[in-house]
Amino acid sequence: MQKLANDAGLPYQTIARKVNRMMAKGKGLLESVRDIAGEHGLKGTKYRIDADKIVRESEKILREDYTQTLMISAVLGQMVEARGRERLPAPAFFAFIEMLSKIPDAPRDTKSETSTEIEDRTTRIIELMTTLVSVLCEWSEKGIVGVDENCPESLRDMAKVVFRKTKLLQGGLWTCISCGNIVNVKETRALMCATCDSSISRSDIHQRFDQMAGRNRTGYGRTTSEENDD
Numbered sequence: 001m002q003k004l005a006n007d008a009g010l011p012y013q014t015i016a017r018k019v020n021r022m023m024a025k026g027k028g029l030l031e032s033v034r035d036i037a038g039e040h041g042l043k044g045t046k047y048r049i050d051a052d053k054i055v056r057e058s059e060k061i062l063r064e065d066y067t068q069t070l071m072i073s074a075v076l077g078q079m080v081e082a083r084g085r086e087r088l089p090a091p092a093f094f095a096f097i098e099m100l101s102k103i104p105d106a107p108r109d110t111k112s113e114t115s116t117e118i119e120d121r122t123t124r125i126i127e128l129m130t131t132l133v134s135v136l137c138e139w140s141e142k143g144i145v146g147v148d149e150n151c152p153e154s155l156r157d158m159a160k161v162v163f164r165k166t167k168l169l170q171g172g173l174w175t176c177i178s179c180g181n182i183v184n185v186k187e188t189r190a191l192m193c194a195t196c197d198s199s200i201s202r203s204d205i206h207q208r209f210d211q212m213a214g215r216n217r218t219g220y221g222r223t224t225s226e227e228n229d230d
């Protein structure tokens, strides 16, 4: 989109708004970008989105530091439950969970990122995940309708999971972020099934997001009785 904005000599925001409007009508991201390029006499096929590159950048961010990744997870978890403008689309959140399950445990470093740094990384992850699902999946005005035909082979499994979980959610079912069981969305508590929720102390946001995508981080020595010291 930035490249298109530069080439068309338009502000990035103008392009972004246009793309958003087209996507709301069920057009794919790349398709929208290429249509706009055509309107400005530019060659549409010049504009590509490399899904593998998005995955690599996301992995790099999520591997940087354990606490940072946990904070990002917590923010995204809250955003997917939020209403209105702050809301993160569920497919982007599902893609994020898939990303988390792909990466090995991030190191615990001694340097603590500033809140601005974490905020920047969070914003970037949101951009990356939103873009990723828009290229991996096929969209219509009803939302995701399948796996995009141009989805790279290496990311087809991820696309299928995002599609399946989104479809379930449309049918009122939620996939627990901890155990993966499918439950009625009305019975979930903070994105978990009732069983997982009751086994975790309500206030411990770290522990809650440690469980994301069924990751078991007990190797870090966290227990339910441990003081929340971060």
Ligand SMILES: [Zn+2]
Binding pocket: 176, 177, 178, 179, 180, 181, 192, 193, 194, 195, 196, 197
């Ligand atoms: Zn569960």
